[in-house]
Amino acid sequence: MPDAIEARQLDVGYGGRQTAVKVLTGLDLTVAAGSFLSILGPSGCGKSTLLRVVADLLDPLGGTISVLGETPHTVRSRRDVGFVFQDSTLLPWRTVRDNVRLPLGVGQRSLTRKIEDRSTELLELMGLGGLGERLPHQLSGGQRQRVAIARALLGEPKLLLMDEPFGALDEITRDRLNDELLALWRRTSTTILFVTHSIAEAAYLGERVIVLAANPGRVVKDLDMRPFKQEGNRCKREDPAIVAAMADLRAALERAS
Amino acid sequence: MRQAPLSPQMTVALPVLGAASILLAWQYLLPLLGVPAYIVPTPTAIFGVFQRNFALLMDNLRPTLIEALAGFVIGNLAAVLLAVLFVHSRVLQAAYFPIVLFFNTIPILALSPIIILIFGLGMTPKIVIAAVICFFPTLVNMIRGLDSASDNEHELFRVLSATRSEIFWSLRLPRALPMLFSSLRIASATAVIGAIVGEWIGSDKGLGALIIQATFNYQSDRLYAAIVLSSSLSIALFCIVVLIERRVIRY
Ligand SMILES: Nc1ncnc2c1ncn2[C@@H]1O[C@H](COP(=O)(O)OP(=O)(O)OP(=O)(O)O)[C@@H](O)[C@H]1O
Numbered sequence: 256m257p258d259a260i261e262a263r264q265l266d267v268g269y270g271g272r273q274t275a276v277k278v279l280t281g282l283d284l285t286v287a288a289g290s291f292l293s294i295l296g297p298s299g300c301g302k303s304t305l306l307r308v309v310a311d312l313l314d315p316l317g318g319t320i321s322v323l324g325e326t327p328h329t330v331r332s333r334r335d336v337g338f339v340f341q342d343s344t345l346l347p348w349r350t351v352r353d354n355v356r357l358p359l360g361v362g363q364r365s366l367t368r369k370i371e372d373r374s375t376e377l378l379e380l381m382g383l384g385g386l387g388e389r390l391p392h393q394l395s396g397g398q399r400q401r402v403a404i405a406r407a408l409l410g411e412p413k414l415l416l417m418d419e420p421f422g423a424l425d426e427i428t429r430d431r432l433n434d435e436l437l438a439l440w441r442r443t444s445t446t447i448l449f450v451t452h453s454i455a456e457a458a459y460l461g462e463r464v465i466v467l468a469a470n471p472g473r474v475v476k477d478l479d480m481r482p483f484k485q486e487g488n489r490c491k492r493e494d495p496a497i498v499a500a501m502a503d504l505r506a507a508l509e510r511a512s
Numbered sequence: 513m514r515q516a517p518l519s520p521q522m523t524v525a526l527p528v529l530g531a532a533s534i535l536l537a538w539q540y541l542l543p544l545l546g547v548p549a550y551i552v553p554t555p556t557a558i559f560g561v562f563q564r565n566f567a568l569l570m571d572n573l574r575p576t577l578i579e580a581l582a583g584f585v586i587g588n589l590a591a592v593l594l595a596v597l598f599v600h601s602r603v604l605q606a607a608y609f610p611i612v613l614f615f616n617t618i619p620i621l622a623l624s625p626i627i628i629l630i631f632g633l634g635m636t637p638k639i640v641i642a643a644v645i646c647f648f649p650t651l652v653n654m655i656r657g658l659d660s661a662s663d664n665e666h667e668l669f670r671v672l673s674a675t676r677s678e679i680f681w682s683l684r685l686p687r688a689l690p691m692l693f694s695s696l697r698i699a700s701a702t703a704v705i706g707a708i709v710g711e712w713i714g715s716d717k718g719l720g721a722l723i724i725q726a727t728f729n730y731q732s733d734r735l736y737a738a739i740v741l742s743s744s745l746s747i748a749l750f751c752i753v754v755l756i757e758r759r760v761i762r763y
Pocket residue numbers: 269270278296297298299300301302303304305
């Protein structure tokens with residue numbers, strides 16, 4: 256099985272090739288298929304930019320990147336990638352259910368496999384049963400984020416990119432959604448890249464945590480969390496080993512900022 | 513400090529009372545102040561015209577209604593179609609939008625005689641004037657509306673490999689609807705203005721013609737009745753737009 260992501264000497268920036276402001280330079284990153292990777296880094300260091308390149312929303316300026324063994328473009332046009340944005344990006348004129356069904360309504364032509372309308376099941380799974388007919392503005396922030404996740408899952412992506420999906424939520428809701436996300440991940444073989452500003456969240460969720468630094472954007476810390484966790488990426492938030500790892504990550508993050 | 517909101521009954525009752533007080537003052541105070549009836553006729557005198565000359569008023573309402581409605585539909589439709597074209601072709605937009613912008617700076621009163629020269633004296637030039645007057649605000653609003661989806665929304669559709677037409681129907685168009693409707697609401701009034709202006713310049717039928725004739729003949733009760741009728745026409749159009757908007761936009 257190919258790695259989920261393999262980036263070599265990746266340069267990424269905005270603006271034309273000549274005038275570009277480089278955000279990431281010489282980035283090397285390998286992410287094993289089926290793994291859960293947390294990404295930490297100071298604001299503006301290029302975390303979202305990295306996800307954008309993986310999702311083929313942005314072309315790299317140099318270096319190579321393969322996603323699931325192929326080009327990002329191939330993978331995106333086959334719709335093997337799911338993206339959850341920081342703000343849920345629900346369409347306000349569609350009901351919750353119709354938002355979840357969006358992957359059925361658009362882009363079907365490029366789909367080689369058949370995806371089913373699992374909206375009822377997914378709404379139930381995300382604790383949204385009974386809210387299907389509501390409009391997004393009638394939901395709380397946490398509920399909206401769950402809808403966004405359900406929508407991404409309906410497309411059955413092999414690779415799920417999550418850009419600070421729980422950034423705007425209170426801690427209790429965030430912790431609960433963390434557990435739901437882990438449960439989901441265990442049940443599927445999806446690879447997850449999870450960007451967050453919370454060290455605790457990164458450590459709790461990730462089998463591995465990387466810390467990016469800014470100017471130029473690069474990996475300054477790459478921490479394997481599996482030694483600190485039980486099988487299935489399980490751990491207690493207050494476990495001393497996890498707390499020690501968090502201190503380690505905090506130090507790296509402070510150096511990176 | 514913010515005032516407490518009004519109860520539902522009061523929100524209906526107060527405007528009605530307000531209008532009634534103005535009408536009463538108009539009816540009884542203005543004659544007392546010595547304002548002659550040929551300048552401002554009383555409400556009852558105006559109402560009298562509706563009773564005596566109902567057929568005349570309706571005969572003149574009909575062409576104005578048709579012109580305003582046809583102009584409204586044609587002008588807005590043209591604006592929407594052009595906006596769709598523009599957002600899909602930046603080249604066309606760059607080439608032709610400035611010209612549209614230039615045309616918009618010509619006052620409609622200056623443009624109207626030309627339109628009448630081109631289209632003659634029938635209903636057509638009035639429809640064209642009403643259409644022209646609706647066209648520009650809708651074009652601008654529709655372009656902005658079709659472009660108002662956020663970067664994230666576009667990226668969401670790109671991740672799903674949506675086609676251009678899917679992006680149009682499922683994202684751009686629904687995003688544009690609130691702005692489209694706000695310009696349609698404005699157009700419901702301006703379309704009537706356009707039709708009436710057209711009738712002023714060259715017609716013997718319609719509310720605009722009636723207004724001109726009544727003015728020249730010092731039939732001020734008839735003049736005021738025509739004004740009441742034309743604003744009722746705008747209000748009716750406005751209400752239809754709002755009703756449709758409420759059904760279409762539920763969020
Ligand atoms: N569309 C764009 N055009 C030009 N520059 C951009 C664009 N988007 C981001 N940048 C720049 O690229 C750099 C990295 O941005 P990015 O959004 O990837 O940061 P981030 O790590 O996700 O930050 P945050 O934690 O605040 O979300 C920033 O300096 C930003 O100013």
